[in-house]
Every structure is written in C-alpha cells, then in structure tokens.
Amino acid sequence: MLQFLRPYRLQVVGASIALVFTAGITLSLGQGIRLLVDEGFSSGTPAMLNQALLIFMGLVMLLALGTFTRFYLVSWIGERVSADLRKAVFDHVVTLHPGFFETNVSGEIQSRITTDTTLLQTVIGSSVSIALRNALMFVGGIIWLIITNPKLTSMVLLSVPLIVIPILVFGRRVRALSRSSQDSIASVGSFVGEAIKNIKVLQAFNYQQRDKALFARHVEHAFAIAVRRINQRAWLSTIVILLVLGAIAAMLWVGGHDVLAGRISSGELAAFVFYALMVAASVGAISEVYGDLQRAAGATERLLELLSARSLIVPPAVPRELPTTVTGExxxxxxxxxxxxxxxxxxxxxxxxxxxxxxxxxxxxxxxxxxxxxxxxxxxxxxxxxxxxxxxxxxxxxxxxxxxxxxxxxxxxxxxxxxxxxxxxxxxxxxxxxxxxxxxxxxxxxxxxxxxxxxxxxxxxxxxxxxxxxxxxxxxxxxxxxxxxxxxxxxxxxxxxxxxxxxxxxxxxxxxxxxxxxxxxxxxxxxxxxxxxxxxxxxxxxxxxxxxxxxxxxxxxxxxxxxxxxxxxxxxxxxxxxxxxxxxxxxxxxx
CATH class of the missing domain: 3.40.50.300 (P-loop containing nucleotide triphosphate hydrolases)
Structure with a gap:
C-alpha cells in the first residue's frame, strides 16, 4: 500500500509528528501526576498546588492540540488513499479483456471496489493511527517504568511475552477468517445485485420464496464466519485483559508495601501506576485493533489480486497505424x-x-x-x-x-x-x-x-x-x-x-x-x-x-x-x- 501513500508524504510526515507529539505529551502526564501528589498535595501550600495544576493543564492543552492535528491528518489520508485505491482498481478493471469477467463475478468485483476499500479507509484513517500511537505509548511507558522503579518494572516485563504470544496466535486466525468473511459478504452482494437486476423474471416465475431461502443461506453462512472471527477476537481481548490486569495487581501489592516501608514516595507509586495502566491500555488497544489490521490485510489481498490481474489483450510494443484514409476493407x-x-x-x-x-x-x-x-x-x-x-x-x-x-x-x-x-x-x-x-x-x-x-x-x-x-x-x-x-x-x-x-x-x-x-x-x-x-x-x-x-x-x-x-x-x-x-x-x- 506504500505506493498509494507516497504521493502524500507531507501529510504522512505531519501526522507522524503529531502522533509522536501526542504520545510524548501523554507520557509526560505521569510526571505531572507525580508533581501534583508529591509537591502539590504533600507540600501543604496553595502556591505549589496551583503551580502543579497549571503545569498539568498546560500538558492537557498541548495534548488536545496535538490530538486534533493527528486526527485530522490521519483521517484525511485514509479518505484520500481509499479514493485513490478505488480509482486505481476501477481504472484497471475496465481495461481487462472480456474473458476475465467470464470467470469473475461482477458482484464480487463491485464488493472489492466498495466494501473492501471502505474497510481500508477505516483502518488507515483510524486503526493504524491507534496501533502506532499505542505502540509508542507502550515503549515510552516501559521506559518511564524503568526510570521510576526498576524493581516493579521487572514484574511488568515478565508478563509481556505472555501477552504478545496470544496476540500473534489469535491474529493469524483472525486474518484468515477475515478474508473468508469478506468473500462471503461479496457473495451476498452479488446475489442481491443479480436478483434486483432480474426482478421481473424472478417474479414472473414466482421464485421469490426460493430466492429468499437461498439468500438466507448466503447470509447465515456469512454470519457463521463472522461469529468465528468475533469469537477469536473476544478470546484475544479476554486473555490480554486477564494477563495485564493480573500483572498490575501484583505490582500494586509490591509497590504498596514499598510505600508503607518508606522505600518510595506516594507520587512515585502514583506515576508508576499511571504508566503501568498506560502500558496495559496500550496492549489492550493494540489487541483490539490487531483484528482490524488483519481484516484490512485480507481486504488488501483481494484488491491487489484485482490490480495484479493482467489483460490477455494488450497493445503491441510498437503498434502500427491504419492508413490515413480508412476504407473499412x-x-x-x-x-x-x-x-x-x-x-x-x-x-x-x-x-x-x-x-x-x-x-x-x-x-x-x-x-x-x-x-x-x-x-x-x-x-x-x-x-x-x-x-x-x-x-x-x-x-x-x-x-x-x-x-x-x-x-x-x-x-x-x-x-x-x-x-x-x-x-x-x-x-x-x-x-x-x-x-x-x-x-x-x-x-x-x-x-x-x-x-x-x-x-x-x-x-x-x-x-x-x-x-x-x-x-x-x-x-x-x-x-x-x-x-x-x-x-x-x-x-x-x-x-x-x-x-x-x-x-x-x-x-x-x-x-x-x-x-x-x-x-x-x-x-x-x-x-x-x-x-x-x-x-x-x-x-x-x-x-x-x-x-x-x-x-x-x-x-x-x-x-x-x-x-x-x-x-x-x-x-x-x-x-x-x-x-x-x-x-x-x-x-x-x-x-
């Protein structure tokens, strides 16, 4: 898909800068919380509390500005790439030789140009941004965890492999099921288009009830595949939440005893909890959008299959010209x-x-x-x-x-x-x-x-x-x-x-x-x-x-x-x- 992103490199660079900026500001909020607890609440002076709150609100304003810029640019890129992809696929399809359409159903081709590109627009304009932002938050959160408290961080890191492995295993299954789901949806669309196009013949032969049954069969088949895909994604989310929150609970138990023993301050523990929750939320968000990314991968495969189809009727390398005055012999x-x-x-x-x-x-x-x-x-x-x-x-x-x-x-x-x-x-x-x-x-x-x-x-x-x-x-x-x-x-x-x-x-x-x-x-x-x-x-x-x-x-x-x-x-x-x-x-x- 890089060939479709390349013409808009400036927008991509702008969105990337905004993405990194918002991730950095979000990570800085943890230090704002530490200042608020240790120097605002604990100092007992209104001036220090006001100063800590002003710093915190400044970070929030910067985060809002960066979020607006990121959301606008990323959404614009998603819409633009989707439109370009639709045009590219259509422009290519109409040049293919007629024999191609004898073995490829028009309804499925239409579904690829509409449904699949819409899915890609959603993923590029939303899911990719969410995945990248949360990947940055995950890495940045781990770094701040290490800086804040290496001992507690080791407990969090032990749970990372246990979380990543289910994402990879279930992700492969979701991708395969997503491809099947898109194919079944295309089949449903093709059936509808054919029935509507030939509605007079359908009704003339009183075929409505039989077509209803056939359509229901197509729909239920698509639904069954979708349920299998949803089941895999639900198990993925459940396992990730259980592992992540379990690790945080263990970390809070150890950190709480360290605060009681005076080995760390309350502000440090609050900041650590913030970063731990951020890491956990990032992993959870990545696991959620990973399924969308796999669906997009399936849709991309279908679209690129159309783009890679070659016409059997092509102009010669050096075409000849007809006589200046064509007679028609x-x-x-x-x-x-x-x-x-x-x-x-x-x-x-x-x-x-x-x-x-x-x-x-x-x-x-x-x-x-x-x-x-x-x-x-x-x-x-x-x-x-x-x-x-x-x-x-x-x-x-x-x-x-x-x-x-x-x-x-x-x-x-x-x-x-x-x-x-x-x-x-x-x-x-x-x-x-x-x-x-x-x-x-x-x-x-x-x-x-x-x-x-x-x-x-x-x-x-x-x-x-x-x-x-x-x-x-x-x-x-x-x-x-x-x-x-x-x-x-x-x-x-x-x-x-x-x-x-x-x-x-x-x-x-x-x-x-x-x-x-x-x-x-x-x-x-x-x-x-x-x-x-x-x-x-x-x-x-x-x-x-x-x-x-x-x-x-x-x-x-x-x-x-x-x-x-x-x-x-x-x-x-x-x-x-x-x-x-x-x-x-x-x-x-x-x-």
Missing part, C-alpha cells in the same frame, strides 16, 4: 479460434472471408455456431489461435485495440443503455458531439420523434439499463449512438430479432441509413433481415459452408434453402432446392 484468412474454457472445440474453423470496403455481408448459421464469436474477434476481445484478421491490410493484432475500436460501431441484439439521460447514452458514440450532431444522429435513427415526446426530451432519465424505454426505443437509441460515432466498420448483432413488427420496421429503416457507404457485418437468424445485403456467408459449425446472394444460395446451398423454407412461404422457395436438403437434414438429425 476486411479480410479473414484461415481464422481458427477456440474459447479458453473449451480449448478442444473450434468455434471458428479455417474461415476465409473478404468484405470489400463499403459493402455488406450477413453471417447466418444455426445458434451457437460462431456468428457472435466473430464479432468478438473483430473487436479484438479475443485473439485468434491461428490465421489473421485484417482491416485495410493491417492485422488487428498489430494495432492498438483503441485504434481498432475507434473504427467500429456495434449495435447488439440487446442494446445496452447506461444510467443517465437519453443524450448521455447517444453521446457514448462521441462524447464531444455538439447538440446539432446529437439531434441529427437521433433523426437518422428514427429516434428524434419519440425522444421529443419524453417528459424532458433528450434530458429524460432512462433508468437502469434503459428500463424506462421500450425495446424498440432502446434499439433506436443504440443505433443513434452508432451513427454519431460514424464508424468505417459496422457490426449488427441480431439488431432486430427481439422487436415487434412496428418497431422492427422503424429500426430497419434506421439501419439502412446507418449501413450506407459503410462496411457492414450483419448477424441474423431471421433471413428476412438479410435478403438485401451484398453477400451472405453461411456458417456451419464455424466453417464457411456457402457464400452468395440470397437468390444464389436458395439455388446452390441446401442448408440455406432448408432454413429459408422454414422461415418463408413455401411458394417463395424453389421446391427442388428444398428437397435437396432432406438427406442433409436427416443426417444432421441422426447425429
């Missing part, structure tokens, strides 16, 4: 790709495709046969195992991913809108766009009319995930966002499959404008949406099975003709072409 040469979770299965297998600049190509196949995978590869969310993908003759692996994605716009099947206004979501395509450009993009996407009817127009709040808009409206906002970006390569991933007839018509009109003079890859199950594209590529288990126009494929591709016969009226399809697909269909069904 796309080449796929012998592309083979398998997901890391399924290395033995080729999602894309020896695929060769060329999409001329400004043309459109549709990809059709059965579900799960590689269409959406190809979108991920074009955006370089993953790298191919063999072969190459080139944009304007430059291999995408030789480009900075940001340079590549600057030329691409994606309109997905389920449009993603972010919490904010309609204008905010459209500007996602170009944050620097003017108001006129924003409205022009909305008009081109056939979205301006419905946006104007919203309560606050372009400043209307869309809700989480765009919940306040219909599916067709969300899709048109997504198209407006793509239009505003003005890409050279457009990726349409099932952009109309989930819409009603009216919304689909309006979205299709918007897409036709968007596709004009742009290289476009269209992914679709519904063949009616791709009959007008320049070329249609038929994929079969990641391989290219056929390539041509709709009319050509009806005649030449039995597989495509079969799909067409299932989606169009039979009188629109050549019966001979359909009949040719029967042997292939029977073979596929038997497999």
């Amino acid at each position: 796309l080449w796929l040469k012998d592309v083979c790709f398998a997901y890391p979770s399924r290395p033995d299965y080729w999602a894309i297998n020896a695929l060769n495709l060329r999409v001329p600049a400004g043309s459109s190509m549709a990809l059709v196949d059965s579900s799960g046969a590689g269409k959406s995978t190809l979108v991920d590869l074009l955006l370089r969310f993953y790298d191919v195992q063999s072969g190459s993908i080139s944009l304007d003759g430059v291999d995408v692996r030789e480009l900075n991913p940001e340079t590549l994605r600057d030329q691409i716009a994606l309109v997905p099947q389920q449009p993603v809108l972010f919490t904010g206004t309609v204008a905010d979501n459209i500007r996602y395509g170009n944050p620097d766009a003017s108001e006129d450009q924003l409205i022009a993009a909305a008009k081109a996407a056939y979205a301006h009319e419905f946006i104007e009817r919203l309560p606050e127009g372009y400043d209307s709040f869309v809700g989480e995930g765009g919940v306040r808009l219909s599916g067709g409206q969300r899709q048109r906002v997504a198209i407006a966002r793509a239009i505003l970006k003005d890409p050279k390569l457009l990726l349409l991933d099932e952009a109309t499959s989930a819409l009603d007839a009216e919304s689909e018509f309006q979205v299709q009109q918007a897409l036709q404008r968007l596709m004009k003079d742009r290289t476009t890859i269209v992914i679709a199950h519904r063949l009616a949406t791709v009959v007008k594209v320049d070329k249609i590529a038929v994929l079969d288990h990641g391989r290219l099975a056929a390539l041509g126009t709709h009319g050509e494929l009806i005649k030449e591709s039995p597989l495509y003709a079969r799909w067409a016969s299932l989606q169009f009226d039979h009188d629109q399809v050549d019966p001979a072409a359909v009949s040719d697909t029967e042997p292939l269909l029977n073979k596929q069904e038997s497999e």
Whole structure:
C-alpha cells in the first residue's frame, strides 16, 4: 500500500509528528501526576498546588492540540488513499479483456471496489493511527517504568511475552477468517445485485420464496464466519485483559508495601501506576485493533489480486497505424479460434472471408455456431489461435485495440443503455458531439420523434439499463449512438430479432441509413433481415459452408434453402432446392 501513500508524504510526515507529539505529551502526564501528589498535595501550600495544576493543564492543552492535528491528518489520508485505491482498481478493471469477467463475478468485483476499500479507509484513517500511537505509548511507558522503579518494572516485563504470544496466535486466525468473511459478504452482494437486476423474471416465475431461502443461506453462512472471527477476537481481548490486569495487581501489592516501608514516595507509586495502566491500555488497544489490521490485510489481498490481474489483450510494443484514409476493407484468412474454457472445440474453423470496403455481408448459421464469436474477434476481445484478421491490410493484432475500436460501431441484439439521460447514452458514440450532431444522429435513427415526446426530451432519465424505454426505443437509441460515432466498420448483432413488427420496421429503416457507404457485418437468424445485403456467408459449425446472394444460395446451398423454407412461404422457395436438403437434414438429425 506504500505506493498509494507516497504521493502524500507531507501529510504522512505531519501526522507522524503529531502522533509522536501526542504520545510524548501523554507520557509526560505521569510526571505531572507525580508533581501534583508529591509537591502539590504533600507540600501543604496553595502556591505549589496551583503551580502543579497549571503545569498539568498546560500538558492537557498541548495534548488536545496535538490530538486534533493527528486526527485530522490521519483521517484525511485514509479518505484520500481509499479514493485513490478505488480509482486505481476501477481504472484497471475496465481495461481487462472480456474473458476475465467470464470467470469473475461482477458482484464480487463491485464488493472489492466498495466494501473492501471502505474497510481500508477505516483502518488507515483510524486503526493504524491507534496501533502506532499505542505502540509508542507502550515503549515510552516501559521506559518511564524503568526510570521510576526498576524493581516493579521487572514484574511488568515478565508478563509481556505472555501477552504478545496470544496476540500473534489469535491474529493469524483472525486474518484468515477475515478474508473468508469478506468473500462471503461479496457473495451476498452479488446475489442481491443479480436478483434486483432480474426482478421481473424472478417474479414472473414466482421464485421469490426460493430466492429468499437461498439468500438466507448466503447470509447465515456469512454470519457463521463472522461469529468465528468475533469469537477469536473476544478470546484475544479476554486473555490480554486477564494477563495485564493480573500483572498490575501484583505490582500494586509490591509497590504498596514499598510505600508503607518508606522505600518510595506516594507520587512515585502514583506515576508508576499511571504508566503501568498506560502500558496495559496500550496492549489492550493494540489487541483490539490487531483484528482490524488483519481484516484490512485480507481486504488488501483481494484488491491487489484485482490490480495484479493482467489483460490477455494488450497493445503491441510498437503498434502500427491504419492508413490515413480508412476504407473499412476486411479480410479473414484461415481464422481458427477456440474459447479458453473449451480449448478442444473450434468455434471458428479455417474461415476465409473478404468484405470489400463499403459493402455488406450477413453471417447466418444455426445458434451457437460462431456468428457472435466473430464479432468478438473483430473487436479484438479475443485473439485468434491461428490465421489473421485484417482491416485495410493491417492485422488487428498489430494495432492498438483503441485504434481498432475507434473504427467500429456495434449495435447488439440487446442494446445496452447506461444510467443517465437519453443524450448521455447517444453521446457514448462521441462524447464531444455538439447538440446539432446529437439531434441529427437521433433523426437518422428514427429516434428524434419519440425522444421529443419524453417528459424532458433528450434530458429524460432512462433508468437502469434503459428500463424506462421500450425495446424498440432502446434499439433506436443504440443505433443513434452508432451513427454519431460514424464508424468505417459496422457490426449488427441480431439488431432486430427481439422487436415487434412496428418497431422492427422503424429500426430497419434506421439501419439502412446507418449501413450506407459503410462496411457492414450483419448477424441474423431471421433471413428476412438479410435478403438485401451484398453477400451472405453461411456458417456451419464455424466453417464457411456457402457464400452468395440470397437468390444464389436458395439455388446452390441446401442448408440455406432448408432454413429459408422454414422461415418463408413455401411458394417463395424453389421446391427442388428444398428437397435437396432432406438427406442433409436427416443426417444432421441422426447425429
């Protein structure tokens, strides 16, 4: 964590000075008590008593000033470091490749950025200060005990190892349990987030009671771990108090007899008792915050795991640049790709495709046969195992991913809108766009009319995930966002499959404008949406099975003709072409 403290070294130095100052003043109070007893009370003169009290009050004022300075600086450092850590983790997480989030639950990542950093803020802004201050008080108190009475001090020192050993033993257990506790809390948060995000589906299937039971199980598991952690901390505190106060009781017995025998003064015994209690309180305070420090250590481990995660998609050491004028020509040469979770299965297998600049190509196949995978590869969310993908003759692996994605716009099947206004979501395509450009993009996407009817127009709040808009409206906002970006390569991933007839018509009109003079890859199950594209590529288990126009494929591709016969009226399809697909269909069904 030192890397996060280093920028604020002046504040750390100031807090350290205040810490040492307050510890020194607190230790001086013992001598103030000695003066008050021996020269104030015992002298019998009001002047000496007043002088002793003035010295004592002066020390108290200095202690108050030092405490204010220490508390302010330490709390400021805790808040500042926590904020910097949150930003650092988030800034790193958003650069990780999408495959990272397939194995790491978003709710747990969110818990690390919020809960764990909040815990660290509390520890840095409070517990660390308490631990350091009490460590100074412990050392200083021992020194003053030795100066005041070496004989009695030896009794106190004999108990120190007995106190430190339980702190170390129980502390290790608390740290392990704290890590488990943080993980279980993250699991609870993840469950809540998923349930709320999908509340309509949850209620539609009447899953409330079962989810309540599942959530209760998560909560009780977290509670059980917390109880084990609390039990360890409670035993630690109990043992420390018993040992420390037992040692003080023995010391008072010996010291009391020395006062009665005249070997030490009452003031010396009072000062010694003060320092002994201070040492005992310091040990007790350290044992209390030691558990917090161990919890912070567990939280730090979780955060540093995120910070140390490495993205599999990184810019090359010396990235190439695209031509000054990007045309959008796309080449796929012998592309083979398998997901890391399924290395033995080729999602894309020896695929060769060329999409001329400004043309459109549709990809059709059965579900799960590689269409959406190809979108991920074009955006370089993953790298191919063999072969190459080139944009304007430059291999995408030789480009900075940001340079590549600057030329691409994606309109997905389920449009993603972010919490904010309609204008905010459209500007996602170009944050620097003017108001006129924003409205022009909305008009081109056939979205301006419905946006104007919203309560606050372009400043209307869309809700989480765009919940306040219909599916067709969300899709048109997504198209407006793509239009505003003005890409050279457009990726349409099932952009109309989930819409009603009216919304689909309006979205299709918007897409036709968007596709004009742009290289476009269209992914679709519904063949009616791709009959007008320049070329249609038929994929079969990641391989290219056929390539041509709709009319050509009806005649030449039995597989495509079969799909067409299932989606169009039979009188629109050549019966001979359909009949040719029967042997292939029977073979596929038997497999």
